[in-house]
Amino acid sequence: MSRFSRMIHPKDDTQQWKGRYYPYDLVKELFIAIGVITLLALLLTILFSSPDDKPSTIAQWSQQKAVDFTTAAVKELDGTSPTAEYGPPYNHNGSGQEAWIIKPQKWLGVSHPINTEQDFVVGPLETIPNDPALTAALAQYKAAPEKQKKEWAEAYAKPLEETATAEEEKKTPPNTVSESNGTVVVKTSANAGPVPLMMASLLALAKSGGVDGSLLTSKQFFQTDYTKPLLFMADGGLLSERAEQQHLLGDQWGMMNETGSYPGQAWLWLYALWYQVEPFKASENADILVMMIMGVLSIAFICIPFIPVVNRIPRWIPIYKLIWKEHYRETGSA
Amino acid sequence: MSATPTTPGTAPAGPDMHSWTVKVREAGVEALPPEKLLPDGQPTYVASWIYMFGVASIASLIVIITSGSILALKGPAWWHDTSIGHFFNSIHMWGVELFFFVMVVHLWGKYWMAAWRGGRTRVWITGAIIFLVAVPTALTGYVSQQNFDAQWIATQAKDGLNSVGVGAFFNVTNFGQMYSWHILLLPVAVVLLVSAHVLLVRTHGVVPPFELEKRPEFAAAADGAPAPDGAAGAEGQS
Numbered sequence: 362m363s364r365f366s367r368m369i370h371p372k373d374d375t376q377q378w379k380g381r382y383y384p385y386d387l388v389k390e391l392f393i394a395i396g397v398i399t400l401l402a403l404l405l406t407i408l409f410s411s412p413d414d415k416p417s418t419i420a421q422w423s424q425q426k427a428v429d430f431t432t433a434a435v436k437e438l439d440g441t442s443p444t445a446e447y448g449p450p451y452n453h454n455g456s457g458q459e460a461w462i463i464k465p466q467k468w469l470g471v472s473h474p475i476n477t478e479q480d481f482v483v484g485p486l487e488t489i490p491n492d493p494a495l496t497a498a499l500a501q502y503k504a505a506p507e508k509q510k511k512e513w514a515e516a517y518a519k520p521l522e523e524t525a526t527a528e529e530e531k532k533t534p535p536n537t538v539s540e541s542n543g544t545v546v547v548k549t550s551a552n553a554g555p556v557p558l559m560m561a562s563l564l565a566l567a568k569s570g571g572v573d574g575s576l577l578t579s580k581q582f583f584q585t586d587y588t589k590p591l592l593f594m595a596d597g598g599l600l601s602e603r604a605e606q607q608h609l610l611g612d613q614w615g616m617m618n619e620t621g622s623y624p625g626q627a628w629l630w631l632y633a634l635w636y637q638v639e640p641f642k643a644s645e646n647a648d649i650l651v652m653m654i655m656g657v658l659s660i661a662f663i664c665i666p667f668i669p670v671v672n673r674i675p676r677w678i679p680i681y682k683l684i685w686k687e688h689y690r691e692t693g694s695a
Numbered sequence: 696m697s698a699t700p701t702t703p704g705t706a707p708a709g710p711d712m713h714s715w716t717v718k719v720r721e722a723g724v725e726a727l728p729p730e731k732l733l734p735d736g737q738p739t740y741v742a743s744w745i746y747m748f749g750v751a752s753i754a755s756l757i758v759i760i761t762s763g764s765i766l767a768l769k770g771p772a773w774w775h776d777t778s779i780g781h782f783f784n785s786i787h788m789w790g791v792e793l794f795f796f797v798m799v800v801h802l803w804g805k806y807w808m809a810a811w812r813g814g815r816t817r818v819w820i821t822g823a824i825i826f827l828v829a830v831p832t833a834l835t836g837y838v839s840q841q842n843f844d845a846q847w848i849a850t851q852a853k854d855g856l857n858s859v860g861v862g863a864f865f866n867v868t869n870f871g872q873m874y875s876w877h878i879l880l881l882p883v884a885v886v887l888l889v890s891a892h893v894l895l896v897r898t899h900g901v902v903p904p905f906e907l908e909k910r911p912e913f914a915a916a917a918d919g920a921p922a923p924d925g926a927a928g929a930e931g932q933s
Contacts, residue, residue, distance in 0.1 A: 373812050373813065375812040375813030375814075375902065375903060376813070376903070377813070377900070377903075378738045378740070378900065378903050380738060380739060380740075381738070381739045382736035382737060382738055382739065383736060383737055383739055384735060384736050385734075385735065385736055385737040385741075386735065387733060387734070387735075388733070390750055391750055391753065391754065394747070394750045394751050394753070394754035395754040395757055395758070397751075397754070398751060398754040398755050398757075398758050398790070398793055398797075399754075399758055401789075401793055402758055402762075402786045402789040402790045402793060403786065405785075405789040405792075405793075406782060406785035406786050406789055409785075409789075410781065410785050411781065411784055411785035411788045411789070412842075412844060413774075413775060413781065413784075413840075413842050414842055414843040414844065415842060415843065416841065416842050416843050416845070416846050417843060417846060447857075449857070449863070450857060450862050450863045450866075457857070457858070458857075458858040465858075465859050465860030466857055466858055466859070466860055466862075468860060469860035469862075469863035470863065472862075472863040472864065472866075473866060585869065585870050585871025585872075585874075586866075586868075586869045586870070586871060586872075587849075587868055587869070587870050588866060588868040588869055591846060591849060591850055591868045592850070592868065594846070594850075595850040600846060600847060600850065603843060603847070604847050607843075609847055609851075611851070615851055619837075619844055620843060620844050623788075624792055626830075626833060626834065626837065627792075627795070628795045628799070628830060628833070629830070632855075646858075648854045648855045648857075648858035648859075649858035649859055651855065652855050652856075652858055652859045653859070656859075659827055662823050662826075662827070663820055663823040663824060663827070664820075665806070665811070665819065665823070666811035666816045666819050666820075667816075672809065672811070675806060675807045675808065675809040676809065676905065678807075680807040681807060681808055681809075681904065681905055684743050684745055684804070684807065684808060684904075685740055685742075685743070685904040685905075686743070687739075687740075687742040687743070688739065688740035688742065688904050689904070691739065
């Protein structure tokens with residue numbers, strides 16, 4: 362057999378142990394292990410407790426960052442927010458991520474349909490009773506052709522987006538957006554139709570907690586699905602601002618971390634690692650590429666006994682001599 | 696229910712070999728007789744601290760399931776509202792951290808022993824799958840916490856899962872779905888896998904050291920010192 366063949370198919374000459382045994386109490390060992398691990402968990406609990414930072418709400422977001430909320434809301438209206446353009450499984454407005462000809466996001470289709478215009482803006486506004494001006498504005502908006510709706514929303518969104526971009530680039534923002542008495546005032550250069558009134562009403566509803574409730578409302582009384590409010594909030598800046606303070610952003614090793622100084626999901630380190638390096642760091646398809654790499658590595662991990670070289674490394678690097686030090690010393694054949 | 700009743704005071708008839716129950720019992724006993732299932736002795740080469748990490752993984756899992764069961768009994772909001780609830784949540788969280796730590800050390804130890812040798816590939820495979828299934832088990836716990844961590848991790852994790860189509864049926868922003876996966880489906884999978892892993896370890900025994908054929912203990916005749924009762928051919932722990 363050639364050296365290469367031996368590497369591919371290493372001889373397994375492991376034999377059943379016919380040597381000595383020593384008395385050992387496995388059940389006692391298990392109970393001792395349970396005791397030790399319980400004590401360790403108790404000690405860590407007493408010393409460090411566990412994190413429980415309160416969740417954010419849309420009400421908090423709109424109260425603390427009214428301009429950011431309004432910017433996100435109008436982008437939901439004109440279909441330019443991350444959720445609006447996401448594609449499957451939420452809508453058909455994007456093709457989703459792909460790797461070469463592999464497009465599972467597209468293949469699996471829309472399973473949790475979200476129309477950001479209707480679900481995040483128009484729907485919640487329709488729950489506000491006894492407001493003739495808003496009712497008229499909504500009627501005007503809904504009766505308008507799609508092109509007109511888009512022009513109104515973009516006219517209102519433009520100053521807000523310019524302000525957000527300037528703040529992101531740490532430049533002086535144009536003097537077109539301001540906050541006054543809890544409302545957001547936007548100076549538009551084109552006719553925004555009913556959109557300013559709609560946005561002001563949505564901001565007021567959000568501050569009262571009404572949007573939190575309306576995004577959970579479905580045909581059922583009990584609610585357990587937070588997809589809509591979470592996606593709406595993720596389109597804004599409050600969650601990411603809190604996350605950055607807690608070192609949770611993607612370029613800060615993302616979700617393997619946890620609020621505070623807790624270890625978090627440290628076992629995801631390899632998954633998070635790929636997002637820190639090129640070409641994944643800047644790729645629009647980073648998620649599918651990283652997931653595919655981790656899928657291949659996971660299969661390889663399971664198949665280690667069959668992978669040439671990898672299954673021989675333990676033989677070549679004699680860490681086993683440390684593990685079985687006592688055995689080799691007793692048998693005198695290390 | 697079709698067995699013929701025996702008269703009191705008479706010896707029972709032999710087992711009905713057509714009985715499925717008897718067949719399953721006899722196959723089980725043959726594959727894993729009691730002295731092999733729970734041996735009271737270990738081969739002398741099982742003498743390193745690294746062997747503790749297998750049983751420590753099982754102990755951590757027991758702590759996780761016990762603390763998780765208490766949290767489940769009281770419902771998902773309890774640990775936010777009471778200090779005793781937060782206490783049990785902390786034990787649960789640190790149990791998970793310990794579980795992954797000892798399991799990773801266990802896996803590394805088994806890798807450097809090449810513990811798949813001697814027909815033990817299924818032992819390695821089940822162990823590796825346990826680790827891979829434990830990851831989403833923990834993730835569903837993190838997104839079921841109903842706090843800021845849950846919000847952030849869910850909104851981040853969705854992109855990876857959606858990109859490969861998993862998001863279509865495994866929606867991390869749906870608390871109800873994630874809670875079900877976390878407290879029932881995935882823990883059951885982990886427990887079943889751990890059970891299979893332990894039974895395979897018991898069946899095949901702990902992998903012997905390298906180059907054992909050069910030593911007298913491995914002579915064809917088993918002429919070494921006698922094993923303790925119930926230890927013959929039944930090497931020990933994971």
